[in-house]
Amino acid sequence: MLKFFVVGFLTIILGCGGGGSDGSDASSGTPPRIDSVMLYRLDNAGQVASDTFIIGDQLTFALQATDPDLDISQMVVAHYYPAEATSAYFPPVTLPLPSQSSESRLFPPPQPTAVNGPAGQWRADFYVIDAKGNESDTVSVPFEVIAKYWYLDESFPDTDGNPATVDGWLESVSGTASITQSAGVVFFNNTNTADACSLTLTADAGLQVPLYRKFVVAVDVEVPLTQQLQIALADWAMATINGAGANTIRLSTNQSAQTVTPTSYASSRAQQFVFLIDPMAASVRFFLYWQDTSTTTIKSRMEEIGTAQSFDKTAAPTALQFATTAGGTGTAKVQNVQIFIPWGVTIGDSIATGHEGFDPVPARGMLNAQSSIGYWVEEHSLSLYPDNGVAVMNQGVGAHKIHSDVVNRYQSMMIDWDPEWAFIYAGTNDCFNRIPEADVQKDLTTIVDAALAAGIKVVIYEIAPRNTFSDLSNDWKKRWNSWLTEFVSGRPNCYLVQQHDVLEDPANPDKLLPALTDDGVHPTVAGYHLLGDLTWAQVSGALE
Structure with a gap:
């Protein structure tokens, strides 16, 4: 599975010609020169230099250029797919640049744009133009676009029962109750009413989720009548499941909460709880995919429970946590934990x-x-x-x-x-x-x-x-x-x-x-x- 985080800076390739020229046709002055170009994507960590982008990412760039005449006025950007193409995939874009205050200037990133693909190897060509019409040589920057839709799938929990790492994801366990993993299932084995325990899932750089597209967190759970289980994506969204017998689910964010009583829940045991997260709108909707085990014919369908709730997204989520609370008994089960677009x-x-x-x-x-x-x-x-x-x-x-x-x-x-x-x-x-x-x-x-x-x-x-x-x-x-x-x-x-x-x-x-x-x-x-x-x-x- 591809890792969501790809951090590093680009080695630029200095071309000769391309969209720009050597300035010989300009009326006067010294031609400008591009010294470096850096591509960035925006994610949980903010603006991160990268040469790999996932469809749906936000991309921007910064450009360092030199002109002794202090009159660089605009830049031209063209994207090529595949990278070896000779015709631009999109029409070249001309962007105005702020005035130079020194001979060499780092021009700040423009507004980010969405990466829409297609997936594959791309090339971005840059050149700058000064007020006299002098053009720099072209700088070509290669980058890769990948189509990533899974951020965490059924590989968690590990089918081998090893709780240490899952494809770069880290687990930590706390509490007095026993937590075991076997055949892709996490068991929360409470032994008395004083027990409480939790399992927290993180990544090396914090929980990685897409922040510019709607995404889904889906978890299969079984909660006994005497148990309570919480599923929480940091404080953005939480579901507190009060066992099928209690027939209630508390849905909350860091701004609001509600308690719902799904009509289908009392006769069901195996459930799939689904959070639909919209980071741009800072809202979450809750769904229950239920399977009616009260009859010999299993009936399955998804229903929305509760109403959409807003959350404060000033801090990106850093963990996905599953926890039982003191006062519950019996064994709760968690399996098939998924995060995806x-x-x-x-x-x-x-x-x-x-x-x-x-x-x-x-x-x-x-x-x-x-x-x-x-x-x-x-x-x-x-x-x-x-x-x-x-x-x-x-x-x-x-x-x-x-x-x-x-x-x-x-x-x-x-x-x-x-x-x-x-x-x-x-x-x-x-x-x-x-x-x-x-x-x-x-x-x-x-x-x-x-x-x-x-x-x-x-x-x-x-x-x-x-x-x-x-x-x-x-x-x-x-x-x-x-x-x-x-x-x-x-x-x-x-x-x-x-x-x-x-x-x-x-x-x-x-x-x-x-x-x-x-x-x-x-x-x-x-x-x-x-x-x-x-x-x-x-x-x-x-x-x-």
Whole structure:
């Protein structure tokens, strides 16, 4: 996994020519000279010199230049991708410079700009111009852009149970209760009501989180009825879980607090708690991904709990802490601790969610078990982002229709998370219930156009065969799939996965291949793998 912190200064390469000249065409005076250029990114430590930038970082630079005439007036910057390109990737930018007060001056950094990629080796060319029109030689500065979306993933806790370090992250343990780690799970083993204990996760330079993009902290926990567990991202955000029996969760920041009673919580044990952090807006939203274990059929979905809260971000978070408090007994469990930028979001029905009836059970929210499209998209992403891959959030809800369901939740389920991609798998329940096609078309248009307007690339899916469709539903399906082709053709950055014929049983038209389903409706793991392959073909084609 790539480390978030890359600190160091650049060795500049002095070119001869490029955008500038040697001054021979100027009317008079001495040509200026660039002595050095330093690139910086802005992060937890402030302004840090670096030659590596992550997509979403803020980049700026400082330039040292000399002119005996004291009349340097502007600089020109051009970016080249790939680094050996001869034509600028973006049009060159001319920036005015403050006046010189000495023969050699360090010109301060301009306003930072966002690094949007693409990932790879880049080159920035600089030259300065004086008031007489004399141009300096060009200085070329190489730098690398990487696509990093994971800051901490399922490697914590270590599966080998070693609590010392996890990919450069440091753990510290305090308290009288016993904390153990085994098979990727941390156990807080309270033995009496006087026990309290904590496990704190930090990095060498403090907790590294992205400060210029929304990011997610997600933790799987199990809390016994008699226990209390706190999850805290420094003092930016904290959830205090009072056991399923107490049925309350206290949500707090360094500015406010609230206590909520999720309707789904009492019958559940395994939970995933999610913080959606927006550093720029200094706000946090809280979500609970719950699994109802009170019935034989496991039902999974995410719900927002409480309301968004603001926090004081004068100090960046330095630690992620898990703690039990005195007065609780029993063993609490923490596993699958993750910090990431949501690259993709899957929304829609139970096929989008991942069917819980197939191995591995159950399909889990952020983790995207193999019985889901998102899991296979994450696996394929390693071909483009081999060091860390991407994170795909699972926002599917069983039985959801486009009409009246997804259309009423797409803002909170998709757009609010600022993903780069949205995977919308829905329509089969509209088809099954034969919702008026014009209504469903109108609703899908609303959803897709809102995503595209927000800068999100969209993948939508044909309705697949379903063994329980009536003849009328099959006719509905055929008209819908035909309409989707036309719908996508007029929308840039919108892509269609045409999986119907791939999944159809040639011996039984309008039925699923037996090898790809166990219930005639939902894919098996092999079916989801195939859907992931087809999905990634659309994504990779768009990224080429």
